[in-house]
């Protein structure tokens with residue numbers, strides 16, 4: 048790829064949520080880019096995902112709100128239960144909580160489809176290459192180069208050149224390994240996850256994000272991701288079973304899981320709001336993922352090459368934030384490339400802004416993500432039913448735990464309102480000059 052007419056050009060390695068969002072942000076900013084994705088085609092990988100208001104705000108700025116609203120469930124509340132089905136805490140989410148932007152619960156494949164459709168429509172299909180696997184990167188004073196092979200046959204394709212290469216190639220990033228060869232494999236948390244979807248009548252409000260139990264004995268996360276999937280008005284409901292488990296395999300978006308490996312932990316979860324074993328047995332398909340992350344890196348950018356999303360900061364999926372932070376990275380990098388004439392300085396500025404912030408989210412996801420509420424009650428009750436939750440912990444303490452996580456992730460209402468005000472000032476200043 049060449050710099051055409053002085054316009055900056057960017058190679059994006061990996062067309063996942065981070066890479067696609069970056070392409071849309073760069074396109075909006077008038078910066079040229081091409082995406083190189085190793086998969087030969089987009090298959091519906093993974094299961095559900097939550098996009099919190101800090102990230103949905105950026106997707107709305109890309110004009111994707113209507114498409115996402117059609118594809119997703121707009122989440123209204125978070126609800127926490129112990130493993131006896133007793134209600135611990137409930138709080139509103141998204142617009143119900145007064146945010147300007149919604150929280151989306153959506154199938155990963157749907158989110159990816161909305162991003163791919165927009166990227167192809169805006170950038171043109173020629174800027175989007177599938178079956179191109181990056182095997183290495185290089186650079187000199189005038190540009191950066193990514194080397195590719197045919198992902199299926201392993202034979203060489205061309206080496207592509209641009210002003211900047213951004214690695215959005217996920218957890219097993221080849222570029223991260225090139226920049227940090229001494230770093231080991233992803234760190235296993237000791238918790239294995241089984242995920243699936245079940246067609247089921249609305250649970251609670253029909254837009255509730257439920258967390259129940261605790262990792263030591265088995266925890267469930269349950270939320271709907273699509274409305275009215277059949278004539279009976281059932282929803283497609285995403286679930287995650289998380290259980291402390293010594294054994295694990297490498298993370299892969301499509302590894303099949305087996306019900307018998309985890310259903311025992313939930314065998315007596317028959318609640319008035321859901322019969323969990325029956326719900327799990329009715330699953331369409333089950334996938335298995337180890338819960339892994341990496342220690343925060345000391346640096347992401349080597350002059351004209353940088354990392355973004357899971358390639359930069361893989362984190363435990365305990366705060367609905369991995370994809371959200373990839374989306375925020377994308378906006379921040381596009382802004383830096385607009386603000387700085389020198390691409391090397393732009394990448395350094397992006398890293399200075401995003402690395403410390405995301406490192407804090409990685410650490411917080413290890414220690415005190417939102418489900419720390421469940422851990423606290425599990426500890427205080429000795430894993431027994433309670434008479435009254437107020438005797439165990441106050442609603443104010445629970446709300447404070449939840450707020451603390453939102454502040455670290457940049458998803459609290461005050462931070463988002465301040466960001467919206469800043470944007471309004473900038474665009475207001477733009478129109479008067």
Ligand SMILES: Cc1cc2nc3c(=O)[nH]c(=O)nc-3n(C[C@H](O)[C@H](O)[C@H](O)COP(=O)(O)OP(=O)(O)OC[C@H]3O[C@@H](n4cnc5c(N)ncnc54)[C@H](O)[C@@H]3O)c2cc1C
Nearest residue numbers: 061063064065085097181216217356357364367369370371
């Ligand atoms: C079980 C689970 C649940 C989660 N739930 C949530 C949630 O609710 N909310 C949330 O915000 N996040 C969630 N996450 C995290 C989120 O899925 C990731 O953080 C997000 O997908 C990261 O996006 P990415 O673009 O960086 O990486 P990916 O989505 O992994 O995309 C990387 C892309 O790069 C491509 N690629 C890889 N290697 C190469 C190569 N060598 N050359 C070219 N292309 C390559 C891949 O094919 C892929 O398309 C969850 C994660 C897991 C495991």
